[in-house]
Amino acid sequence: MKRWIEANSWTLGLAVLLALLLLATKLIQPGFGASGLDSLARAALPFALATVGMAIVVIAGGIDLSIAAMMAVASVTGAVLMQGATDLQSVVIVLCVLLLGLAMGAINGLLIVVSKVPDIVVTLAMLFVWQGVALLILNAPGGGAAPWLRSIAAGGLPLPGLDWLPRGIVFLAVVTAAIWLPIRRSKLGLRLYAIGSDALAAFRSGVPVGQTRIAAYALCGLFAALGGLSVTMGTGIGEPIPGPYLLASVAAVVLGGVVLGGGRGGLLGPILAVLILRTVRMDLTLLSVDPNVAAIIEGSIMVAVVMFGAVLATRGRRT
Amino acid sequence: MPETAAVLDATGVAKRFGAVQALKNASLQVGPGQVVALMGANGAGKSTFVKILTGVLKPDSGHVRIRGRESTVTNPAGARKWGLVPVYQEPSLIPDLSVADNLRLGDTALEPFRHWVAELGLPDLDPEAMIRSLPLASLRIVDLARALAIEPDVLLLDELTAALPTDLVERVLRTVRAQADAGRSVIYISHRFTEIAAICDRATVLRDGLTVGDVAIEPGIEERIVEMMLGGAVAAAMTETRPAGAASTETPRLSVRNLKTGTRLTDVSFDLHKGEVLGVVALEGQGQDELFDTLAGQRKASAGTVEVDGAAQTFTHPADAIAAGLTLVPGDRAHALFMSRSVRENIAVPLLARFRNWGAIRMADEAAKVTSAIETLQIDTRAQGEVRRLSGGNQQKVTIARWIAKGVQTLLLFDPTRGIDIRTKRQIYALVRDLADQGAAILYYTSELAEIRLACDRAVVIFNGRVVDVIDAKDADEQTLMRAAYGLTEKAPA
Numbered sequence: 001m002k003r004w005i006e007a008n009s010w011t012l013g014l015a016v017l018l019a020l021l022l023l024a025t026k027l028i029q030p031g032f033g034a035s036g037l038d039s040l041a042r043a044a045l046p047f048a049l050a051t052v053g054m055a056i057v058v059i060a061g062g063i064d065l066s067i068a069a070m071m072a073v074a075s076v077t078g079a080v081l082m083q084g085a086t087d088l089q090s091v092v093i094v095l096c097v098l099l100l101g102l103a104m105g106a107i108n109g110l111l112i113v114v115s116k117v118p119d120i121v122v123t124l125a126m127l128f129v130w131q132g133v134a135l136l137i138l139n140a141p142g143g144g145a146a147p148w149l150r151s152i153a154a155g156g157l158p159l160p161g162l163d164w165l166p167r168g169i170v171f172l173a174v175v176t177a178a179i180w181l182p183i184r185r186s187k188l189g190l191r192l193y194a195i196g197s198d199a200l201a202a203f204r205s206g207v208p209v210g211q212t213r214i215a216a217y218a219l220c221g222l223f224a225a226l227g228g229l230s231v232t233m234g235t236g237i238g239e240p241i242p243g244p245y246l247l248a249s250v251a252a253v254v255l256g257g258v259v260l261g262g263g264r265g266g267l268l269g270p271i272l273a274v275l276i277l278r279t280v281r282m283d284l285t286l287l288s289v290d291p292n293v294a295a296i297i298e299g300s301i302m303v304a305v306v307m308f309g310a311v312l313a314t315r316g317r318r319t
Numbered sequence: 320m321p322e323t324a325a326v327l328d329a330t331g332v333a334k335r336f337g338a339v340q341a342l343k344n345a346s347l348q349v350g351p352g353q354v355v356a357l358m359g360a361n362g363a364g365k366s367t368f369v370k371i372l373t374g375v376l377k378p379d380s381g382h383v384r385i386r387g388r389e390s391t392v393t394n395p396a397g398a399r400k401w402g403l404v405p406v407y408q409e410p411s412l413i414p415d416l417s418v419a420d421n422l423r424l425g426d427t428a429l430e431p432f433r434h435w436v437a438e439l440g441l442p443d444l445d446p447e448a449m450i451r452s453l454p455l456a457s458l459r460i461v462d463l464a465r466a467l468a469i470e471p472d473v474l475l476l477d478e479l480t481a482a483l484p485t486d487l488v489e490r491v492l493r494t495v496r497a498q499a500d501a502g503r504s505v506i507y508i509s510h511r512f513t514e515i516a517a518i519c520d521r522a523t524v525l526r527d528g529l530t531v532g533d534v535a536i537e538p539g540i541e542e543r544i545v546e547m548m549l550g551g552a553v554a555a556a557m558t559e560t561r562p563a564g565a566a567s568t569e570t571p572r573l574s575v576r577n578l579k580t581g582t583r584l585t586d587v588s589f590d591l592h593k594g595e596v597l598g599v600v601a602l603e604g605q606g607q608d609e610l611f612d613t614l615a616g617q618r619k620a621s622a623g624t625v626e627v628d629g630a631a632q633t634f635t636h637p638a639d640a641i642a643a644g645l646t647l648v649p650g651d652r653a654h655a656l657f658m659s660r661s662v663r664e665n666i667a668v669p670l671l672a673r674f675r676n677w678g679a680i681r682m683a684d685e686a687a688k689v690t691s692a693i694e695t696l697q698i699d700t701r702a703q704g705e706v707r708r709l710s711g712g713n714q715q716k717v718t719i720a721r722w723i724a725k726g727v728q729t730l731l732l733f734d735p736t737r738g739i740d741i742r743t744k745r746q747i748y749a750l751v752r753d754l755a756d757q758g759a760a761i762l763y764y765t766s767e768l769a770e771i772r773l774a775c776d777r778a779v780v781i782f783n784g785r786v787v788d789v790i791d792a793k794d795a796d797e798q799t800l801m802r803a804a805y806g807l808t809e810k811a812p813a
Contacts, residue, residue, distance in 0.1 A: 003447070190416065190424050197415035204411035205425045206396030263415035 010257035010265075010309060014272040017305075021279045028286050034156055034164040036282075041168030044278040045153055045230045046071065047248050048172050048271050051256070052180070053105075053223030054249040055270040060216035061196035061262030062112070065123040067224050067249060068242035069130035070104045074228025076134050079143025079238025090146035098225050104130065105221020109214035127246075134240045143238040153233050172271070175226060180267055183219070192216055196262025252277060255302055257309070277302075324387065325350050326504045327372075327403065327473050332381035333528075334367055341367040343528040345381070347506070349473060354495065354505040356515045356536070359525035360548045360602075360801070365508060368525065369477055372506075373398045373405045385473070399425075402472030406479055408604070410458040412450045418461060419446040427468050435464035440490045455582050456483050463491065467498070474498060475506045480514060481583075481604060481783075492518050510602045511783075512541050512805055526550050545801050549768075569593070570629040572760035573645070573729055575614070578623035584609035585784030587623075591729070591760045596751055598771040598778030598795070599764040602804050606784040607764050611733050614762070615647035616640030627729070644728030648718050648735055650764075655718045658707035663689050665706050666721040692720040695750070712743030719750065729760045737766065748774045768797040768804075782806040 005012065025032050050067055057064045078097045082090050112122045153171050156163040183189045191212040194202040203209050231239050254260060255277070256270030280301060284294040325348040334342040342364045349355045359365045370376040372383060374392030383390040385401045392398045395405065412421050422432055429446060436444050439460045450458065459479060466474060476495065480488045496518045499505050507519055515522060516536060524532040524547040532547040534540055571590035578587045584606035591597045601607040612618040614625065616634030625632050627643045634640045640647070649655050656665055666689045706717060715735055722730060732751070736744045751774050755761055763775055771778045772795050780788040780803040788803040802808055 187423070190420055193415055193420075194413045194424055197413045201411040201413050202424075204395045204405075204407060205413065205421065206394075206399060207424060208396075263413070 008266075011269040011272065013309075014256065014269055014276060018272055018276050018279065021276060021283065025279060025283055025286070028283060034166075037164065038155060038166040038168070040275075040278060040282055041166035041172075042153060042234055043282075044274055045168045045172060045234065046227045046243065047245060047252065047278065048274045049175075049223050049227035049230055050245040050249040051252040051270045051274050052176055052267055053220040053227065055253045055256065055258050055265065055267055056180075056192065056223070057216050057220045058253050058258050058260060059196050059262060059265060060192045060213060061199065062119040062213065062216060063123065063250070063260075064105075064108060064217060064220050065120065065246060066104075066108060066126040066130050067220065067227075068245040069127045069134065070101065070221055070224035071228035071231065071245055072134035072240055072242040073104065073130050073137070074101050074225035075231045076138040076143065076238035076240045078229050079145060079232050080138055081143075082146055082149075082232075083144035085146065087146055087148060090149065094149065094229065097229060098222060101221040101223070101225020101228070102218045103221070105224065106214055106218040108221065109217030112217070113210040113213055131242065134242070138238050138240045141235075141237050141239055141241075143232075145232045145236045149229070149233055150236055153230065176267060176271070179219070179222070188212070188215060193263055196264075198263070248274075248277070251302055255305055325384075326386060327506070328384040328387075329368075329372060330381055330384075332368065332371055332378045332383065334371060334376060334378050341528055342371070342378070344530065345525060345528060346530040346533075347372075347523050348533075349504040349506055351504055352499050352502050353521065354499045354507050354519045356519040356522040357506055357508045357525070358515075358522055358544060358548065363525040363548070364528040365525055367528075369405070369475065369508070372475065373403065396425075399469065399471070403475065404466045404469050404471035404473070405475040406459075406462050406466045406477065408478045408481070410455070410462045412458055412462060414451040415449070417447050417449055418444065418453075421450060421461075422446075422465060422468075425465070425469075427465055431468040431470070432464050435467040435494075436460065438490070439464055439494055440487050456487060459483055460487065460491075463494075467494070471503070473504045473506065475508075477508045478510070478604065479507075480509065480511065488514070510605075510805060512544075512807060516541075524548055541802075541805075541807060545798060545805070545807075549797050549801055571626075572628060573614075573762070574624075574626040574629075576624045576626075578610065578613060578620055578625065579784075580609050580613050580618055580620045583784050584613070587779075587781060587784070587786050589779045589786060589789070591762055593758055593760050594755050595777070596755050596761045596763055596775045598775035598792075599762060599781065600768065600771060600778050600790075600800050600804050601764070601781040603766075605781050605804075607733075607781055610781070611647060611649075611731055611762075611764065614640065614645055614731055616645075617647075645731060646722045646727060646729070647731040648722070648733065650733040650737060652711070652714045652718055656706050656714060659705050662693070662706055662709070662717055665717050666692055668721060692723045695720070695723060695753075712739040715739055715747070716743070719747070723754070727754060727759050730754065730762070732761060732763045734764055734766050736770065744770075768795075768800045771795045771800060780804055780808075 025036070029036070050071060054064060054067055074097050077100060078093060081093045085093060108123055108126050111126070112119045115122065153168040155167055157165045157167060157170060191202070191207050192215070194205065194207050195209050195212050199209055227245065231243065252273040253270050256265065256273035258265030258270060277298060280298055281294060284297060289297070327347070327349045329345065329347045332342055332345045345364060345368050347355070347357060347368070357365060357368070367376065371378045374394050374397050385403060390401060392401055392403070398405065413424065416424065419429060422429055436442070441457060441460050444457065444461070453461070463479065480491060483491065492514060495505055495507070507515070509515055519536045521533060521535050522540070522544055523530060524544055526548055531550060534543060569592070572593045573591040576588045579585055583604065587606065587610055589597065599607055599610070609618060613620050616637040616639050619635070627645065632643050634643070657668070667685050706714060709717070719735065736747055739747070748770070751761055751763065765771065772792050775792050777792060778790050778795055778800065779786050780790065780800065782804060783806065787806055788808050790799060790803060
């Protein structure tokens with residue numbers, strides 16, 4: 001138990017911070033309730049899915065700058081194909097878009113492993129490629145989304161007593177757990193952490209480093225596709241211009257306790273970090289703070305929290 | 320030669336990297352139930368040979384057979400399938416995973432692992448402990464126990480006992496010998512003759528990429544092995560000896576007492592006087608890197624004192640060491656030079672690294688100093704412009720030239736002639752001598768033993784993190800140095 005608390009202290013700290021922030025929201029805006037929570041969840045969903053994808057790649061010792069562009073490709077592909085499709089067709093389309101995400105991620109990973117060009121360079125190049133692809137498919141926001149898809153993340157849970165819990169949060173938790181938990185418990189999960197922690201030691205321990213790296217990028221692509229679909233879910237159309245998901249996801253990954261460079265951290269921390277960053281933004285809007293000032297405050301919070309964590313970590317090691 | 324068929328048989332292995340022929344014709348045979356030592360001086364090709372045996376590198380020619388079949392190993396995981404399990408110098412464990420997860424990563428069963436960990440002297444090891452939180456000695460034990468749990472036919476142990484405390488070394492040696500007695504084969508790489516004498520049956524000796532001998536271990540064999548490692552080099556290079564400088568009684572320029580840092584450098588003391596060139600002799604990884612890093616302010620000492628001109632010093636930054644007159648010329652030129660900048664800028668950098676020169680650069684002054692440094696060193700500047708276009712020898716001269724332009728008091732040279740042609744080497748010896756004659760104090764580590772006589776007044780020999788001998792240049796023939804470097808001349812501790 002003590003070991004578990006120690007190992008997850010960062011995540012627990014983030015959970016407390018989020019609870020405090022939600023409490024503060026309630027104080028600022030006494031009317032904040034189920035509908036407020038719902039809009040927070042809907043705004044946070046694409047950011048959270050992007051962050052999960054980015055976190056997996058960062059844990060494996062890489063980075064993917066093309067994540068927002070892949071989200072745009074997934075969003076427009078889904079929206080264009082779904083326009084006028086039946087429910088059954090749209091289910092197939094959604095599955096195809098998820099496969100497309102896996103494929104885009106795998107291409108990123110393959111290029112990095114085969115070319116041996118640094119990941120940051122390859123994915124920067126692929127950012128432009130995927131951006132171009134998205135605009136080729138749809139050069140202005142448009143297309144459609146199946147009604148069932150739109151209702152997945154809108155409103156509260158249709159259960160008595162739990163109707164305050166936003167579907168967006170439940171969707172995020174279910175999807176992430178369904179994909180990540182089996183992987184985390186499998187050999188692939190160990191290998192992802194292993195190559196991020198020390199690629200040479202992993203190679204010497206018999207880990208297929210290249211394949212594992214490709215798998216990490218493919219998973220990132222899968223979550224990018226989910227994120228792109230969630231954009232379409234929220235707006236009902238496809239968005240060919242990527243949103244500010246790249247930098248936001250890196251920020252949440254760092255704030256969430258995943259070490260840039262790899263090997264350490266989990267997915268819960270980054271998800272909590274996304275919610276924290278979105279709540280801060282919402283609170284600042286509620287307090288009618290100038291958006292430019294709000295951006296400065298958000299950035300300062302990030303540096304302060306990460307620094308605070310580093311100080312705590314060094315203290316802990318000394319005692 | 321083994322009477323029974325060899326379990327592992329490597330014959331005629333050769334490997335070239337660009338212009339360097341790392342291995343010419345290396346062979347190694349290990350029979351069942353044998354522990355065979357693989358020996359060779361620095362640069363003899365041991366690491367390349369190990370990489371080929373474990374499949375990390377592909378040989379250009381020659382073959383490796385395991386149990387009579389041609390090895391098709393292409394990576395460490397493949398080597399394991401063939402029954403060959405290596406334990407490397409640096410533990411190959413994942414720092415951010417627990418011990419148990421590291422075992423799962425390589426499909427190694429926990430129960431036999433626990434047995435071996437206990438056998439090797441760590442019965443209390445917690446399998447849930449993070450690798451990152453364990454001390455280096457425990458990591459080596461974990462790495463070895465993991466290898467033993469796999470029950471390999473051939474165990475390859477590379478400098479396993481470096482940085483292990485004595486009691487663990489004994490247990491490790493006993494366990495390794497027991498493996499052989501149970502019929503397995505062990506390749507044992509070590510610089511320590513006492514360990515080799517204790518557990519090895521035979522020794523295969525490499526020199527310049529060639530297998531030059533394969534001898535049974537028996538009392539007194541050490542001398543022969545040293546001779547084989549040196550080869551013809553003993554006879555050569557005896558021509559140019561220089562008189563040792565008069566021993567000085569004044570306050571030493573640099574006085575090091577009981578210096579300790581990390582796990583490799585445990586207890587080093589010496590004095591370096593003005594006008595003296597003090598050689599440092601050590602096999603790879605005996606603490607010399609740590610010594611130079613500490614003296615240059617790149618690493619903190621955990622114990623011991625450093626005095627410069629009689630005043631105690633603590634360095635927290637290389638700038639502190641430079642301010643105290645200690646300047647390092649690192650072994651890797653790439654760490655010292657700004658490769659894509661000009662010769663002039665590279666030489667001028669230390670001149671500018673002061674705040675009071677913050678403003679405009681005094682070009683005329685700089686040009687004069689740089690020009691004189693280039694002339695002193697006879698740097699071939701035909702390749703005007705970027706330093707990376709110069710030859711290795713000329714690059715090395717630039718790294719030294721920059722400190723001459725600044726005016727040097729104490730120079731720490733770390734293997735300055737590695738990979739340099741003989742003519743440039745001689746220029747560097749002459750330069751080192753000139754600097755000393757002008758009053759500089761020079762600490763000179765070299766991996767080429769023959770250089771001690773040519774460039775130094777005295778040499779301290781470091782083995783296992785301690786000074787084990789101090790030898791006058793006139794007595795410093797390669798055989799003497801080699802024996803000292805292997806700890807053979809050390810007096811038993813009182």
